[in-house]
Amino acid sequence: MTNIIEISNITKSYKLYDKPTDRLKEAIHPLKKSYHKEFVALDGITLSVKKGDALGILGRNGSGKSTLLKMITGVLTPTSGNINVEGKISAILELGAGFNPEYTGRENIYLNGLMMGYNREKMDEKVGSIIEFADIGDFIDQPVKVYSSGMFARLAFAVSINVEPDILIVDEALAVGDTRFQTKCIDKMKDLKLRGTTILFVSHASEQVKRFCNKAVWIKDGKLEVMGDSSEVVDLYEDFMRNDIESSENKVDARIIQESQYDPDFILPANPDVLALVTKVEINKNSFKTFDELKVEIEYEVYEEIIDDLLLGAAIYTPKREYIFGPNTFLEKVPIPNKRGRHKVNYCIPQLPLLGGSFCLDVGLFNNEGIVNIHYKENAVSFNITNKYFSEGVVYINHKWEVLK
Structure with a gap:
């Protein structure tokens, strides 16, 4: 070309x-x-x-x-x-x-x-x-x-x-x-x-x-x-944006590296445009069956003294980026830590209703009711679901049959 x-x-x-x-x-x-x-x-x-x-x-x-x-x-x-x-x-x-x-x-x-x-x-x-x-x-x-x-x-x-x-x-x-x-x-x-x-x-x-x-x-x-x-x-x-720690004459700027009440190793990035970051996303396993429990541990860092209206979202997608499900803490009225420091939040789906296939999980930090994107990790983790044949489609929906005649 x-x-x-x-x-x-x-x-x-x-x-x-x-x-x-x-x-x-x-x-x-x-x-x-x-x-x-x-x-x-x-x-x-x-x-x-x-x-x-x-x-x-x-x-x-x-x-x-x-x-x-x-x-x-x-x-x-x-x-x-x-x-x-x-x-x-x-x-x-x-x-x-x-x-x-x-x-x-x-x-x-x-x-x-x-x-x-x-x-x-x-x-x-x-x-x-x-x-x-x-x-x-x-x-x-x-x-x-x-x-x-x-x-x-x-x-x-x-x-x-x-x-x-x-x-x-x-x-x-x-x-x-x-x-x-x-x-x-x-x-x-x-x-x-x-x-x-x-x-x-x-x-x-x-x-x-x-x-x-x-x-x-x-x-x-x-x-x-x-x-x-x-x-x-x-x-x-x-x-780079996260780890851009600048030095002057081999001396560390005290405004850049600061101890936090949450973690003595917590480091503020030099770039003031970085307000917060999702730093780690882990799931309890990578291979599931329908109705297994999905547990996600999300770690994030806040670099401002406080970020008003901070919310956390997690979204499930197919490999073709077809949107399956994406709740966030604002819509579900779950307050999360929004002050400077390192924080962890667990996200759990007790019974995963998805049928067979491969899926990935996006995780993002937002504020202003989700309008302003602070940091977004696409495909943070992936997992697959395999079953013996018992139903068809993408998701299992509770239902019942009734014979009328």
Whole structure:
């Protein structure tokens, strides 16, 4: 399969000045005195993306992800190196980009279509599906300057995915929309992926990258740390995020490693974005029969002083990711420890009603009634069920027969 994007040893650096006047001083100084500090946003990135790939891009804030995407789209030019892109790009880089705030939503649809190379007649064919997808009602004929961030995201996404791009770039746009809209967008992106569209997807929700993308890259401090299968890259990235203990002159920062009342070996990660993690999931056995007891021991760590509304969920899936059952502690009104420290919770199904097959268990930490995902472990453990023939289907349901005649 051919490469649709080729990036060869690109760098991007910026000159940073302490004061605006320093730029002028540097420009006119007779001895060419330097008044700036150089900041290297990207340093020697080389990668290729094949047509039809869904590539997840991982990295902490400031690592260079957005800079890379802006160079792929042509918004920025690299300081050195080469980028070759084949095909039409549709990108959602930041809210409002490519929109005229004085134009209505409908007018901005045509404006964006023009920038993509479509004429008025072609956009007439697409505008109906775009408006339907955006689903912002009468606001479509209002100036976009009055739109909320959610409306911006809806319209931007609707335009970008309905103009038949060869390459779709999504930079954290899903974080703005509500859960229903996020689901709608992911479904549409899956459809585009099946039709061969190449997708570059930036998300801090690493489980989204693992589930949606077949490939992933991790950018660390402007450099390409690793590229490969999305599941493997996500696992490496999550492990780094948890264990990123930074040192200065071989001295441990006292703010990073702290003793906990729960465990003297408890360690806080250096990255403040990591609020809590599921650290261990164990089950009582790996091979079951229908009606056996399933016991799951879940260990998790909380790194904040307290996380309000913390909840724990456990979901059973088939290997094809068919959703079987997924309760959580919020829905069942079970309070769990939410203060800093290491905690354990047991989850038990006294009589497993599933019939024969292989299954896996996902475990996740959430808050805000399950809307905000703090950490999610897909396929944390797996198990199988085997029986002598006594029934058919996926799950055993209590029932009775009654002969009437």
